[in-house]
Amino acid sequence: MDSKIRNHATITIQQEDHTIGNIIRMQLLKDPRVRFSGYRKPHPLENKVEIKVQTNGEINPATAVEQVCTNTHEHMALNAYRMDQNYQNQHGSTLGRTMGGPSSYMTHGYSQM
Amino acid sequence: MYGMEQINTATGFANAKFGSSKGQGAKGFDEPEIRILELSKYVIKFELLNTDLSVANSLRRIIIAEVPTMAIDLVEVKENTSALHDEFIAHRLGLIPLQSFNVDQFNLSDQCACSSMCAQCSVQFKLHAVCSDRDQMEVNTRHIQPLSDAPIIPVQYVNDKGIEEDPILIMKLSKNQQLDMNLVARKGNGKIHAKWSPVATCQMRKEPIVEIDQDKINRDLDIEKRKEFVALCPREVFAFNDYRNAVEIENSDKCIQCIECLRFAQANNLERAVKIAEREDKFVFTVESTGVLTPEDIVSRALQILMRKLYELGTQMKKYGVNAD
DSSP states (O other): OOOOSEEEEEEETTTOHHHHHHHHHHHHHSTTTTEEEEEOOOTTTTEEEEEEEEEEESOOHHHHHHHHHHHHHHHHHHHHHHHHHHHHHHHHOOOSSSOOOOGSSTTTTTTTO | OOOOOOOOOOOOOOOOOOOGGGGGGTTTTTOOOOEEEEEEEEEEEEEEOOOOOHHHHHHHHHHHHHHEEEEEEEEEEEEEOOSSSSHHHHHHHTOOOBBOOGGGEEEEEEESSSSSOTTTTEEEEEEEEEOOOSEEEEEGGGEEEESSSSSSBBOOOOOOOOOBBBOEEEEETTTTOOEEEEEEEEEOOOTGGGGGGEEEEEEEEEEEEEOOOOOHHHHHHHHHHHHHHHTOTTTTOOETTTTTTEESOOGGGGGGOOHHHHHHHHHHHHHGEEEEEEEEEEEEEEEEEEESOOOOHHHHHHHHHHHHHHHHHHHHHHHHHHHOO
């Protein structure tokens, strides 16, 4: 994955498209340790995206992507928690998922989908 | 069964103690907020704050294309003596929305352990219609008979007053024409075919900011021009106050940024009197379901799917991070 430049990685994700590519790229740009981040979909008929990451050496590019994923995941978990709270406040019933704190949204329900 | 409920919430969320480090700017996120503005049987309107545009767009994409539902996927034609050909009818049958509240219990058909079809991955129906006694007969979704106990049935729409609407018309038969088909419904998502998309529309927009310098407008334009200014907005964002003969902003949320008012102001040398902009950090979503899932369920599942994608990617990257060092 690492090419001739140090701290540089090209990650190819199969079966994904702009949905995930754009998020990862944008969030990587917000990290001050990332020097370069970009993504592309090589061909519209092929279902994969390529993400290029270069860091300034403080962290591994793979670690940078992993941290970005974890942070965004927690961000969305908080969103889901808030949404369920909202719904419960208005309707007095949950959306069928267990409440009990944002941390329960981190790995809940993945087996179903 | 309930009718239209308009719920406006000002603040409905508690402050979750979610971990002190998550509010850092270095991670790129402030605490996100999500507020449900309106909720009815088929439509949900909510807003996202302190979220990046890419996250909001990904949520929109997932709502449209990646929330799984059930739809008719295989049609076995035993008899078709009607005016429409087989694949035409099959196409229409595929587009019929099926209530998918139990869709989680089903597997995708290519991931199911069975050889071709089983109760875990498919739901069977029968469509049998004969026009024997009349000159013309309508075949609608009521003629689709489920062959199993699963609650996957065509959606029955209920309008605002709680009255059931007419069923969806599939086709019409003339005298002595027959239709005999076996239908199989499977799980899928919008990426495979649009018939599996759970929404009619998913609209995402940024909240508009409309500002007018009231003193300038009301001083430099005469009354007729002020009325013209109010009239040229296609969405009636402005209002003319007759008591004070002044232009006021009535509802800035309706603005579609067509900048007609801006052009009018420029033409009349009032360059800085009107400002049209968008709030960069607030997104208003309007999700209209087709009835296959409740709208709040669609949004909730979309959030879960996005979370799962990020989680899986993060787990995979963890392995690479460890190996590279």
